[in-house]
Amino acid sequence: MHEFDDHDSIILCQSCDLAVRKRALPSSARAICPRCHTALYDSPYCSINGMLALCVAALIIFIPANLLPVLEIHFLGSVRTTTVLQAAVTVWAEGYWVVGLAVMVAAVIAPGLLILSIMAQVVIVKLKLHNSFWQRTYTTLLKNHGLISQMTMLEIYVISFLVSAFQLSDFSDVYFGMGTFSFTMLFIIILFLQREYNLEHMWSYVDA
Numbered sequence: 001m002h003e004f005d006d007h008d009s010i011i012l013c014q015s016c017d018l019a020v021r022k023r024a025l026p027s028s029a030r031a032i033c034p035r036c037h038t039a040l041y042d043s044p045y046c047s048i049n050g051m052l053a054l055c056v057a058a059l060i061i062f063i064p065a066n067l068l069p070v071l072e073i074h075f076l077g078s079v080r081t082t083t084v085l086q087a088a089v090t091v092w093a094e095g096y097w098v099v100g101l102a103v104m105v106a107a108v109i110a111p112g113l114l115i116l117s118i119m120a121q122v123v124i125v126k127l128k129l130h131n132s133f134w135q136r137t138y139t140t141l142l143k144n145h146g147l148i149s150q151m152t153m154l155e156i157y158v159i160s161f162l163v164s165a166f167q168l169s170d171f172s173d174v175y176f177g178m179g180t181f182s183f184t185m186l187f188i189i190i191l192f193l194q195r196e197y198n199l200e201h202m203w204s205y206v207d208a
Contacts, residue, residue: 010022011040011041013033013035013036013038013040014038015033015036015038016033016035016036016038018033018034018035018036020033020034020040022040022041048122048125048126049126050196051118051122051193051196051197052119052122052123052126054189054192054193054196055115055118055119055122055193056119057189058111058115058186058189058190058193059115059116059119061182061185061186061189062111062112062115062186064178064179064182065084065179065182065183065185065186066083066084066085066107066108066183067083067085067179068083068177068178068179068182069081069082069083069177069179070082070083070084070176070177070179070180070183071176071177071179071180072176072177081177083179084103084107084108084179084183085104085108087103088100088101088103088104088107088108091103092104105151106151106152106153106154106156107153107154110148110151110152110153111152111154111186111190113148114148114149114152114190114193114194115190115193117141117144117145117148118145118193118197120137120138120141121138121141121142121202124137124138125138125202125205135206138205138206139206142199142202142203142206145197145199145202146199149194152190152194154183154186154187154190155187155191
């Protein structure tokens with residue numbers, strides 16, 4: 001049985017088919033084929049501790065991003081505010097339940113699941129949880145990572161805030177609040193988290 005460490009494996013060079021033993025690399029390093037000098041693989045962008053820090057930051061900002069108003073509209077003396085959750089519920093109540101469900105899943109549920117999934121993977125690796133339950137849980141999370149990642153589309157809603165503010169600014173006063181800042185920061189943190197996450201590298205921690 002392999003331990004929860006970076007264990008060696010054999011890979012083939014895509015250019016000359018040379019069999020090369022894959023080893024753990026230091027940060028920001030790249031493995032080169034000794035025969036043809038083709039790049040074989042890179043070291044993970046981010047350490048386990050780095051991904052854990054990003055997950056904690058994302059969880060902290062997740063609640064205000066979804067509960068605080070993202071837009072505040074002043075029109076003819078009235079003030080209206082809306083949050084991401086309120087927008088999804090309102091669209092659903094208007095009869096567009098497919099759109100409301102899509103907003104809820106892509107902007108709230110999927111990002112939350114993505115953060116929790118990566119955080120659980122990192123904790124399992126960091127604490128070296130080797131028993132069968134945690135191994136099955138870890139493998140299941142890895143298998144479903146691609147689906148959850150594809151369902152997370154925060155960038156669409158960040159763009160929609162900007163477009164809505166531009167269109168409404170002609171006949172009303174539109175203000176961005178802490179909700180807008182929090183949601184934008186959540187998008188940026190998850191963007192970096194997805195960039196640093198390396199699925200192939202995370203698979204290397206699975207006990208064989």
